[in-house]
Amino acid sequence: MITFEQVSVQYADTASPAIAGLDLTVPEGELCLLVGPSGSGKSTLLGTVNGLVPHFTGGTLHGRVTVDGRDTRTHRPRDLADLVGTVGQDPLAHFVTDTVEDELAYGMESLGLAPDVMRRRVEETLDLLGLADLRDRALTSLSGGQQQRVAIGSVLTVHPRVLVLDEPTSALDPGAAEEVLAVLQRLVHDLGTTVLLAEHRLERVVQYADRVLLLPGAGGPPVLGDPAEVMAHSPVHPPVVALGRAAGWSPLPLSVRDARRRAAPLRERLAGRTPPSPAAAPGEVLAEAARLVVRRGPTAALRGADLDLRAGRITALMGRNGAGKSTLMGSLVGLHAPAGGTVRVGGLVPHKARPQELIRRIGLVPQDPRDLLCTESVGAECASADRDAGAPAGTCRALVTGLLPSLDDDRHPRDLSEGQRLILALAVVLTAKPPVILLDEPTRGLDYAAKARLVTVLRELAAAGHAVLLATHDVELAAELAHRTVVLAEGEVVAEGPTAEVVTASPVFAPQVAKVLAPGPWLTVGQVRAELDGPA
Incomplete structure:
Protein backbone atom coordinates (compact mmCIF):
# COMPACT_ATOMS: atom_id res chain seq x y z
CA MET A 1 0.00 0.00 0.00
CA ILE A 2 2.81 2.44 0.93
CA THR A 3 6.22 2.10 -0.72
CA PHE A 4 9.37 4.09 0.09
CA GLU A 5 12.14 3.79 -2.48
CA GLN A 6 15.46 5.22 -1.27
CA VAL A 7 13.68 8.19 0.29
CA SER A 8 15.64 11.10 1.74
CA VAL A 9 14.44 14.56 2.77
CA GLN A 10 16.81 17.50 3.16
CA TYR A 11 15.73 20.90 4.49
CA ALA A 12 17.64 24.00 3.37
CA ASP A 13 18.48 25.20 6.89
CA THR A 14 19.87 21.89 8.19
CA ALA A 15 23.28 20.27 7.78
CA SER A 16 22.01 16.69 7.62
CA PRO A 17 18.90 15.14 6.09
CA ALA A 18 15.80 14.68 8.24
CA ILE A 19 15.50 11.12 6.92
CA ALA A 20 17.89 9.24 4.65
CA GLY A 21 17.98 6.00 2.73
CA LEU A 22 14.50 4.78 3.60
CA ASP A 23 13.57 1.74 1.55
CA LEU A 24 10.55 -0.30 2.71
CA THR A 25 6.96 -1.30 2.04
CA VAL A 26 3.96 -1.09 4.38
CA PRO A 27 1.38 -3.61 3.14
CA GLU A 28 -2.38 -3.12 3.14
CA GLY A 29 -4.17 -3.79 6.41
CA GLU A 30 -1.14 -3.32 8.67
CA LEU A 31 -0.54 -1.05 11.62
CA CYS A 32 3.04 0.21 11.44
CA LEU A 33 4.29 2.07 14.52
CA LEU A 34 6.93 4.73 13.96
CA VAL A 35 9.26 5.29 16.93
CA GLY A 36 12.39 7.27 17.64
CA PRO A 37 13.76 10.18 19.67
CA SER A 38 12.49 13.72 19.13
CA GLY A 39 13.97 15.17 15.96
CA SER A 40 14.65 11.79 14.35
CA GLY A 41 12.38 12.56 11.39
CA LYS A 42 9.09 10.90 12.32
CA SER A 43 6.83 13.82 11.38
CA THR A 44 8.80 14.34 8.16
CA LEU A 45 8.33 10.70 7.18
CA LEU A 46 4.59 10.94 7.83
CA GLY A 47 4.48 14.09 5.72
CA THR A 48 5.94 12.27 2.73
CA VAL A 49 2.95 9.89 2.74
CA ASN A 50 0.24 12.55 2.57
CA GLY A 51 2.14 14.89 0.24
CA LEU A 52 2.77 17.67 2.76
CA VAL A 53 6.46 16.95 2.20
CA PRO A 54 7.66 18.58 0.03
CA HIS A 55 4.60 20.40 -1.40
CA PHE A 56 3.85 22.48 1.70
CA THR A 57 6.60 22.07 4.27
CA GLY A 58 9.45 22.63 1.83
CA GLY A 59 12.63 20.60 1.70
CA THR A 60 13.98 18.46 -1.09
CA LEU A 61 12.56 14.97 -1.51
CA HIS A 62 14.87 12.40 -3.07
CA GLY A 63 13.61 8.97 -4.03
CA ARG A 64 9.97 8.00 -4.46
CA VAL A 65 6.95 7.51 -2.20
CA THR A 66 3.85 5.83 -3.62
CA VAL A 67 0.50 5.27 -1.91
CA ASP A 68 -1.72 2.72 -3.67
CA GLY A 69 0.24 3.49 -6.82
CA ARG A 70 0.00 7.30 -6.56
CA ASP A 71 3.35 9.08 -6.57
CA THR A 72 3.39 11.82 -3.90
CA ARG A 73 5.85 13.84 -5.99
CA THR A 74 3.16 14.40 -8.62
CA HIS A 75 0.07 14.16 -6.38
CA ARG A 76 -0.49 17.05 -4.01
CA PRO A 77 -2.32 16.56 -0.69
CA ARG A 78 -5.69 17.43 -2.24
CA ASP A 79 -5.12 14.70 -4.83
CA LEU A 80 -4.63 12.18 -2.03
CA ALA A 81 -7.49 13.34 0.23
CA ASP A 82 -9.80 10.48 -0.74
CA LEU A 83 -7.06 7.94 -0.08
CA VAL A 84 -4.99 9.26 2.86
CA GLY A 85 -6.42 10.65 6.09
CA THR A 86 -4.09 12.66 8.31
CA VAL A 87 -4.26 13.70 11.97
CA GLY A 88 -1.36 15.85 13.17
CA GLN A 89 -0.10 16.81 16.60
CA ASP A 90 -2.21 19.98 16.78
CA PRO A 91 -5.96 19.32 16.30
CA LEU A 92 -6.85 23.02 16.22
CA ALA A 93 -4.75 23.43 13.09
CA HIS A 94 -7.05 20.96 11.28
CA PHE A 95 -10.43 22.45 12.14
CA VAL A 96 -12.28 24.44 9.50
CA THR A 97 -15.79 24.61 11.02
CA ASP A 98 -17.23 25.69 14.36
CA THR A 99 -19.01 22.67 15.85
CA VAL A 100 -18.28 18.98 16.35
CA GLU A 101 -20.96 17.67 13.97
CA ASP A 102 -20.04 20.13 11.21
CA GLU A 103 -16.37 19.20 11.50
CA LEU A 104 -17.14 15.49 11.17
CA ALA A 105 -19.16 16.19 8.00
CA TYR A 106 -16.79 18.67 6.35
CA GLY A 107 -14.42 16.19 4.71
CA MET A 108 -17.30 14.23 3.21
CA GLU A 109 -18.87 17.45 1.88
CA SER A 110 -15.58 18.29 0.19
CA LEU A 111 -15.66 14.91 -1.58
CA GLY A 112 -19.30 15.33 -2.63
CA LEU A 113 -20.76 12.36 -0.75
CA ALA A 114 -24.53 11.93 -0.63
CA PRO A 115 -26.34 13.51 2.37
CA ASP A 116 -27.73 10.18 3.61
CA VAL A 117 -24.24 8.64 3.54
CA MET A 118 -22.83 11.63 5.40
CA ARG A 119 -25.51 11.45 8.09
CA ARG A 120 -24.95 7.74 8.68
CA ARG A 121 -21.18 8.07 8.91
CA VAL A 122 -21.39 11.04 11.29
CA GLU A 123 -23.59 9.04 13.66
CA GLU A 124 -21.30 6.01 13.44
CA THR A 125 -18.25 8.13 14.23
CA LEU A 126 -19.94 9.95 17.12
CA ASP A 127 -20.63 6.54 18.70
CA LEU A 128 -17.21 5.07 17.88
CA LEU A 129 -15.31 7.88 19.59
CA GLY A 130 -17.72 8.68 22.42
CA LEU A 131 -18.58 12.11 21.01
CA ALA A 132 -22.38 11.89 20.85
CA ASP A 133 -22.90 14.17 23.87
CA LEU A 134 -20.63 16.79 22.30
CA ARG A 135 -22.18 16.91 18.81
CA ASP A 136 -23.47 20.50 19.11
CA ARG A 137 -20.55 21.88 21.13
CA ALA A 138 -18.28 24.60 19.77
CA LEU A 139 -14.84 23.19 18.98
CA THR A 140 -13.16 25.98 20.93
CA SER A 141 -15.08 25.01 24.08
CA LEU A 142 -13.71 21.45 24.14
CA SER A 143 -10.79 20.18 26.17
CA GLY A 144 -7.59 19.29 24.35
CA GLY A 145 -8.38 15.59 24.48
CA GLN A 146 -11.90 16.10 23.18
CA GLN A 147 -10.52 18.15 20.31
CA GLN A 148 -8.12 15.33 19.51
CA ARG A 149 -10.97 12.84 19.26
CA VAL A 150 -12.91 15.17 16.95
CA ALA A 151 -9.84 15.56 14.72
CA ILE A 152 -9.53 11.78 14.46
CA GLY A 153 -13.25 11.45 13.79
CA SER A 154 -13.19 14.03 11.00
CA VAL A 155 -10.69 11.83 9.19
CA LEU A 156 -12.48 8.53 9.85
CA THR A 157 -15.77 9.70 8.30
CA VAL A 158 -14.12 9.85 4.87
CA HIS A 159 -13.21 6.14 5.14
CA PRO A 160 -9.62 6.55 3.89
CA ARG A 161 -7.65 3.44 2.94
CA VAL A 162 -4.54 4.87 4.65
CA LEU A 163 -4.43 6.65 8.01
CA VAL A 164 -1.43 8.76 9.00
CA LEU A 165 -1.46 9.77 12.66
CA ASP A 166 1.10 11.87 14.53
CA GLU A 167 0.75 11.22 18.28
CA PRO A 168 -3.01 10.57 18.21
CA THR A 169 -3.27 9.72 21.94
CA SER A 170 -0.99 12.43 23.35
CA ALA A 171 -3.85 14.55 24.71
CA LEU A 172 -6.22 11.71 25.63
CA ASP A 173 -6.96 10.27 29.05
CA PRO A 174 -6.14 6.54 29.42
CA GLY A 175 -9.71 5.42 28.82
CA ALA A 176 -10.20 7.58 25.72
CA ALA A 177 -6.82 6.48 24.36
CA GLU A 178 -7.82 2.83 24.67
CA GLU A 179 -11.08 3.56 22.84
CA VAL A 180 -9.29 5.31 19.97
CA LEU A 181 -6.72 2.53 19.65
CA ALA A 182 -9.48 -0.07 19.68
CA VAL A 183 -11.13 1.78 16.79
CA LEU A 184 -7.86 1.85 14.84
CA GLN A 185 -7.35 -1.86 15.46
CA ARG A 186 -10.88 -2.56 14.23
CA LEU A 187 -10.23 -0.56 11.05
CA VAL A 188 -7.03 -2.51 10.42
CA HIS A 189 -8.46 -5.96 11.16
CA ASP A 190 -11.98 -5.62 9.74
CA LEU A 191 -11.64 -3.11 6.89
CA GLY A 192 -8.02 -3.58 5.82
CA THR A 193 -7.09 0.04 6.55
CA THR A 194 -3.36 0.71 6.55
CA VAL A 195 -2.25 2.77 9.54
CA LEU A 196 1.08 4.55 9.92
CA LEU A 197 1.29 5.94 13.44
CA ALA A 198 3.96 7.91 15.30
CA GLU A 199 3.66 8.01 19.08
CA HIS A 200 5.92 8.78 22.04
CA ARG A 201 3.72 7.03 24.62
CA LEU A 202 4.70 3.55 23.53
CA GLU A 203 3.16 1.97 26.62
CA ARG A 204 -0.20 2.67 25.00
CA VAL A 205 0.38 1.49 21.45
CA VAL A 206 3.27 -0.93 20.94
CA GLN A 207 1.18 -4.03 21.66
CA TYR A 208 -1.16 -3.12 18.79
CA ALA A 209 1.58 -2.79 16.16
CA ASP A 210 2.13 -5.37 13.42
CA ARG A 211 5.57 -3.93 12.74
CA VAL A 212 7.74 -1.18 14.21
CA LEU A 213 9.87 1.25 12.23
CA LEU A 214 12.66 2.71 14.35
CA LEU A 215 14.30 5.98 13.33
CA PRO A 216 17.24 6.09 15.74
CA GLY A 217 18.35 9.62 14.77
CA ALA A 218 21.94 10.89 14.71
CA GLY A 219 22.42 9.46 11.24
CA GLY A 220 21.62 5.88 12.20
CA PRO A 221 19.90 3.65 9.62
CA PRO A 222 16.15 2.97 9.92
CA VAL A 223 15.23 -0.41 11.41
CA LEU A 224 11.99 -2.20 10.46
CA GLY A 225 10.91 -5.41 12.14
CA ASP A 226 8.81 -7.36 14.59
CA PRO A 227 7.86 -5.16 17.58
CA ALA A 228 9.56 -7.36 20.20
CA GLU A 229 12.76 -7.61 18.17
CA VAL A 230 12.95 -3.85 17.57
CA MET A 231 12.13 -3.03 21.20
CA ALA A 232 15.01 -5.22 22.35
CA HIS A 233 17.46 -2.69 20.88
CA SER A 234 15.44 0.52 20.64
CA PRO A 235 16.67 3.55 22.63
CA VAL A 236 13.01 4.43 23.23
CA HIS A 237 10.79 1.77 24.79
CA PRO A 238 7.84 1.54 27.21
CA PRO A 239 8.17 0.67 30.92
CA VAL A 240 7.01 -2.92 30.41
CA VAL A 241 9.93 -3.47 28.01
CA ALA A 242 12.34 -1.79 30.41
CA LEU A 243 11.06 -4.09 33.17
CA GLY A 244 11.64 -7.10 30.93
CA ARG A 245 15.19 -5.95 30.23
CA ALA A 246 15.88 -5.45 33.94
CA ALA A 247 14.51 -8.92 34.75
CA GLY A 248 16.33 -10.58 31.86
CA TRP A 249 13.20 -11.84 30.08
CA SER A 250 13.40 -13.10 26.50
CA PRO A 251 11.44 -12.53 24.37
CA LEU A 252 10.50 -9.17 25.80
CA PRO A 253 6.84 -8.59 26.71
CA LEU A 254 4.95 -5.83 24.90
CA SER A 255 1.81 -5.77 27.03
CA VAL A 256 0.94 -5.92 30.71
CA ARG A 257 -0.77 -9.27 30.13
CA ASP A 258 2.37 -10.82 28.63
CA ALA A 259 4.52 -9.41 31.42
CA ARG A 260 2.25 -10.69 34.20
CA ARG A 261 2.57 -14.20 32.79
CA ARG A 262 6.34 -13.95 33.14
CA ALA A 263 6.47 -12.02 36.41
CA ALA A 264 5.59 -14.63 39.05
CA PRO A 265 9.27 -15.28 40.01
CA LEU A 266 9.95 -11.54 40.10
CA ARG A 267 6.93 -10.92 42.32
CA GLU A 268 8.16 -13.65 44.67
CA ARG A 269 11.64 -12.11 44.78
CA LEU A 270 10.20 -8.70 45.65
CA ALA A 271 7.66 -10.02 48.16
CA GLY A 272 7.90 -8.35 51.55
CA ARG A 273 10.02 -5.48 50.26
CA THR A 274 8.87 -1.92 49.72
CA PRO A 275 10.38 0.90 47.64
CA PRO A 276 11.52 4.10 49.38
CA SER A 277 8.67 6.49 50.02
CA PRO A 278 8.79 9.63 47.84
CA ALA A 279 6.77 11.65 50.33
CA ALA A 280 7.96 15.23 50.68
CA ALA A 281 8.27 16.99 54.01
CA PRO A 282 5.17 19.18 54.49
CA GLY A 283 5.81 22.79 53.53
CA GLU A 284 3.76 25.95 53.79
Missing part, protein backbone atom coordinates in the same frame (compact mmCIF):
# COMPACT_ATOMS: atom_id res chain seq x y z
CA VAL A 285 0.67 26.34 51.64
CA LEU A 286 1.57 28.52 48.64
CA ALA A 287 -1.75 28.27 46.78
CA GLU A 288 -5.15 26.84 47.62
CA ALA A 289 -8.70 26.48 46.34
CA ALA A 290 -11.54 25.86 48.78
CA ARG A 291 -14.97 24.62 47.68
CA LEU A 292 -14.30 26.20 44.30
CA VAL A 293 -17.17 26.53 41.82
CA VAL A 294 -16.46 27.76 38.29
CA ARG A 295 -18.94 28.05 35.44
CA ARG A 296 -17.97 28.01 31.77
CA GLY A 297 -21.11 29.40 30.16
CA PRO A 298 -24.06 27.25 31.28
CA THR A 299 -21.75 24.41 32.35
CA ALA A 300 -20.43 24.00 35.90
CA ALA A 301 -16.81 23.06 35.16
CA LEU A 302 -15.85 22.84 38.85
CA ARG A 303 -18.24 21.85 41.63
CA GLY A 304 -16.82 22.53 45.08
CA ALA A 305 -13.23 21.46 44.34
CA ASP A 306 -10.59 21.64 47.10
CA LEU A 307 -6.83 21.77 46.46
CA ASP A 308 -3.77 22.96 48.34
CA LEU A 309 -0.28 23.28 46.89
CA ARG A 310 2.58 23.18 49.37
CA ALA A 311 6.21 24.19 49.10
CA GLY A 312 8.44 21.28 48.10
CA ARG A 313 5.59 19.07 46.94
CA ILE A 314 4.72 17.87 43.45
CA THR A 315 1.02 17.16 42.89
CA ALA A 316 -0.47 15.34 39.91
CA LEU A 317 -3.95 16.36 38.79
CA MET A 318 -5.65 13.57 36.85
CA GLY A 319 -9.05 12.70 35.43
CA ARG A 320 -10.76 12.07 32.12
CA ASN A 321 -10.91 14.68 29.36
CA GLY A 322 -13.30 17.46 30.35
CA ALA A 323 -13.12 16.70 34.09
CA GLY A 324 -12.10 20.30 34.91
CA LYS A 325 -8.31 20.05 35.22
CA SER A 326 -7.48 22.97 32.93
CA THR A 327 -10.27 25.05 34.46
CA LEU A 328 -8.83 24.51 37.95
CA MET A 329 -5.40 25.56 36.75
CA GLY A 330 -6.86 28.59 34.97
CA SER A 331 -8.61 29.62 38.17
CA LEU A 332 -5.32 29.54 40.07
CA VAL A 333 -3.79 32.04 37.63
CA GLY A 334 -6.85 34.31 37.51
CA LEU A 335 -8.31 33.30 34.15
CA HIS A 336 -11.69 32.39 35.68
CA ALA A 337 -13.62 34.21 38.38
CA PRO A 338 -15.15 31.81 40.91
CA ALA A 339 -18.91 31.48 41.04
CA GLY A 340 -18.45 30.12 44.55
CA GLY A 341 -15.68 29.26 46.99
CA THR A 342 -12.26 30.89 47.18
CA VAL A 343 -8.85 30.84 45.49
CA ARG A 344 -5.69 32.31 47.01
CA VAL A 345 -2.10 32.37 45.80
CA GLY A 346 0.44 33.79 48.23
CA GLY A 347 -2.21 35.99 49.82
CA LEU A 348 -3.53 37.23 46.47
CA VAL A 349 -6.96 36.61 44.95
CA PRO A 350 -5.84 35.66 41.42
CA HIS A 351 -8.69 37.07 39.32
CA LYS A 352 -8.40 40.42 41.14
CA ALA A 353 -4.60 40.65 41.30
CA ARG A 354 -2.44 42.76 39.01
CA PRO A 355 -0.71 40.59 36.38
CA GLN A 356 2.72 41.97 37.30
CA GLU A 357 2.22 40.77 40.87
CA LEU A 358 0.67 37.45 39.98
CA ILE A 359 3.34 36.25 37.52
CA ARG A 360 5.95 36.46 40.27
CA ARG A 361 3.82 34.21 42.48
CA ILE A 362 2.59 31.61 39.99
CA GLY A 363 3.38 30.49 36.44
CA LEU A 364 1.31 28.37 34.04
CA VAL A 365 2.48 26.39 31.02
CA PRO A 366 -0.82 25.85 29.15
CA GLN A 367 -1.84 22.95 26.92
CA ASP A 368 -1.18 25.12 23.88
CA PRO A 369 2.28 26.61 24.50
CA ARG A 370 1.88 29.03 21.59
CA ASP A 371 -0.19 31.18 23.95
CA LEU A 372 3.10 32.15 25.65
CA LEU A 373 5.28 32.55 22.55
CA CYS A 374 5.18 35.83 20.66
CA THR A 375 8.60 36.52 19.06
CA GLU A 376 10.30 35.39 15.85
CA SER A 377 12.84 32.90 17.14
CA VAL A 378 13.84 30.65 20.02
CA GLY A 379 16.70 32.99 20.89
CA ALA A 380 14.41 36.02 20.98
CA GLU A 381 11.94 34.20 23.22
CA CYS A 382 14.73 33.36 25.64
CA ALA A 383 16.06 36.91 25.68
CA SER A 384 12.55 38.30 26.24
CA ALA A 385 11.96 35.88 29.12
CA ASP A 386 15.22 36.93 30.76
CA ARG A 387 14.23 40.61 30.54
CA ASP A 388 10.69 40.07 31.83
CA ALA A 389 11.93 38.02 34.78
CA GLY A 390 14.87 40.27 35.56
CA ALA A 391 17.11 37.22 35.23
CA PRO A 392 20.73 37.18 34.05
CA ALA A 393 21.14 36.90 30.29
CA GLY A 394 21.27 33.27 29.19
CA THR A 395 19.11 31.91 32.03
CA CYS A 396 16.22 30.85 29.80
CA ARG A 397 18.56 29.55 27.10
CA ALA A 398 20.31 27.34 29.66
CA LEU A 399 16.96 25.85 30.69
CA VAL A 400 16.08 25.12 27.05
CA THR A 401 19.46 23.48 26.45
CA GLY A 402 19.10 21.33 29.56
CA LEU A 403 15.74 19.99 28.40
CA LEU A 404 16.27 19.80 24.64
CA PRO A 405 19.91 20.31 23.57
CA SER A 406 19.19 20.20 19.83
CA LEU A 407 16.92 23.26 19.72
CA ASP A 408 18.60 26.01 17.68
CA ASP A 409 18.33 29.72 18.54
CA ASP A 410 17.25 30.74 15.04
CA ARG A 411 14.23 28.38 14.78
CA HIS A 412 10.85 30.12 14.62
CA PRO A 413 8.41 28.90 17.33
CA ARG A 414 5.76 28.12 14.70
CA ASP A 415 8.18 25.70 13.02
CA LEU A 416 8.77 23.67 16.19
CA SER A 417 7.10 20.38 16.99
CA GLU A 418 4.49 20.26 19.74
CA GLY A 419 7.07 18.90 22.18
CA GLN A 420 9.69 21.49 21.26
CA ARG A 421 7.21 24.35 21.73
CA LEU A 422 6.29 22.93 25.12
CA ILE A 423 9.93 22.86 26.21
CA LEU A 424 10.40 26.48 25.11
CA ALA A 425 7.25 27.65 26.93
CA LEU A 426 8.28 25.76 30.05
CA ALA A 427 11.68 27.43 30.02
CA VAL A 428 10.03 30.86 29.63
CA VAL A 429 7.89 30.25 32.73
CA LEU A 430 10.72 28.75 34.79
CA THR A 431 12.99 31.71 34.08
CA ALA A 432 11.06 33.83 36.62
CA LYS A 433 11.23 31.00 39.22
CA PRO A 434 7.71 31.60 40.57
CA PRO A 435 7.04 29.78 43.86
CA VAL A 436 4.08 27.94 42.28
CA ILE A 437 4.45 26.27 38.89
CA LEU A 438 1.53 24.77 36.96
CA LEU A 439 1.99 22.54 33.92
CA ASP A 440 -0.96 21.43 31.78
CA GLU A 441 -0.07 18.17 29.96
CA PRO A 442 3.70 18.80 30.20
CA THR A 443 4.81 15.58 28.48
CA ARG A 444 2.68 15.95 25.37
CA GLY A 445 5.02 15.49 22.42
CA LEU A 446 8.06 14.55 24.56
CA ASP A 447 10.08 11.41 24.04
CA TYR A 448 11.33 9.36 27.00
CA ALA A 449 14.70 11.12 27.13
CA ALA A 450 13.15 14.59 27.18
CA LYS A 451 10.63 13.44 29.78
CA ALA A 452 13.47 12.15 31.98
CA ARG A 453 15.16 15.55 31.75
CA LEU A 454 11.86 17.25 32.64
CA VAL A 455 11.51 14.98 35.69
CA THR A 456 14.97 16.03 36.86
CA VAL A 457 14.17 19.75 36.47
CA LEU A 458 10.87 19.49 38.34
CA ARG A 459 12.45 17.50 41.18
CA GLU A 460 15.11 20.18 41.53
CA LEU A 461 12.41 22.86 41.65
CA ALA A 462 10.52 20.99 44.37
CA ALA A 463 13.74 20.48 46.33
CA ALA A 464 14.31 24.25 46.13
CA GLY A 465 10.90 24.89 47.73
CA HIS A 466 8.60 25.36 44.75
CA ALA A 467 5.09 23.90 44.65
CA VAL A 468 4.45 22.06 41.37
CA LEU A 469 1.08 21.01 39.95
CA LEU A 470 0.89 18.76 36.88
CA ALA A 471 -2.37 18.20 35.04
CA THR A 472 -1.58 15.05 33.13
CA HIS A 473 -2.90 11.90 31.47
CA ASP A 474 0.58 10.42 31.67
CA VAL A 475 0.20 7.86 34.44
CA GLU A 476 3.86 6.91 34.14
CA LEU A 477 4.89 10.52 34.84
CA ALA A 478 2.63 10.73 37.90
CA ALA A 479 4.05 7.48 39.26
CA GLU A 480 7.63 8.64 38.69
CA LEU A 481 7.34 12.18 39.98
CA ALA A 482 4.31 13.11 42.04
CA HIS A 483 4.22 13.05 45.84
CA ARG A 484 0.43 13.33 45.85
CA THR A 485 -2.27 12.76 43.24
CA VAL A 486 -5.69 14.38 42.95
CA VAL A 487 -8.35 12.87 40.66
CA LEU A 488 -11.15 15.01 39.26
CA ALA A 489 -14.44 13.78 37.79
CA GLU A 490 -17.23 16.07 36.59
CA GLY A 491 -15.58 19.00 38.34
CA GLU A 492 -15.33 17.30 41.74
CA VAL A 493 -12.37 15.81 43.61
CA VAL A 494 -13.10 12.08 43.84
CA ALA A 495 -9.71 10.88 45.12
CA GLU A 496 -6.75 12.53 46.82
CA GLY A 497 -3.74 11.19 48.66
CA PRO A 498 -0.21 9.81 48.27
CA THR A 499 0.40 8.86 44.66
CA ALA A 500 1.19 5.21 45.38
CA GLU A 501 -2.18 4.79 47.11
CA VAL A 502 -4.26 6.66 44.56
CA VAL A 503 -2.87 5.19 41.34
CA THR A 504 -2.73 1.58 42.53
CA ALA A 505 -6.35 1.82 43.65
CA SER A 506 -7.47 2.47 40.05
CA PRO A 507 -6.76 0.23 37.05
CA VAL A 508 -7.23 3.29 34.82
CA PHE A 509 -4.50 5.37 36.46
CA ALA A 510 -2.10 2.59 37.48
CA PRO A 511 1.27 2.57 35.66
CA GLN A 512 2.44 -0.53 33.80
CA VAL A 513 4.83 -1.73 36.51
CA ALA A 514 2.10 -1.52 39.16
CA LYS A 515 -0.20 -3.65 37.01
CA VAL A 516 2.50 -6.25 36.35
CA LEU A 517 3.67 -6.54 39.95
CA ALA A 518 0.33 -6.12 41.74
CA PRO A 519 -0.44 -6.49 44.59
CA GLY A 520 3.07 -5.26 45.39
CA PRO A 521 3.73 -1.54 45.98
CA TRP A 522 6.06 -1.05 42.99
CA LEU A 523 5.31 1.81 40.57
CA THR A 524 8.38 2.32 38.38
CA VAL A 525 11.15 0.36 36.69
CA GLY A 526 13.67 2.48 38.58
CA GLN A 527 12.33 1.23 41.91
CA VAL A 528 12.52 -2.39 40.77
CA ARG A 529 15.98 -2.03 39.25
CA ALA A 530 17.32 -0.41 42.43
CA GLU A 531 15.97 -3.31 44.49
CA LEU A 532 17.36 -5.95 42.12
CA ASP A 533 20.78 -4.31 42.02
CA GLY A 534 20.92 -3.69 45.76
CA PRO A 535 21.96 -6.07 48.53
CA ALA A 536 19.96 -9.29 48.71
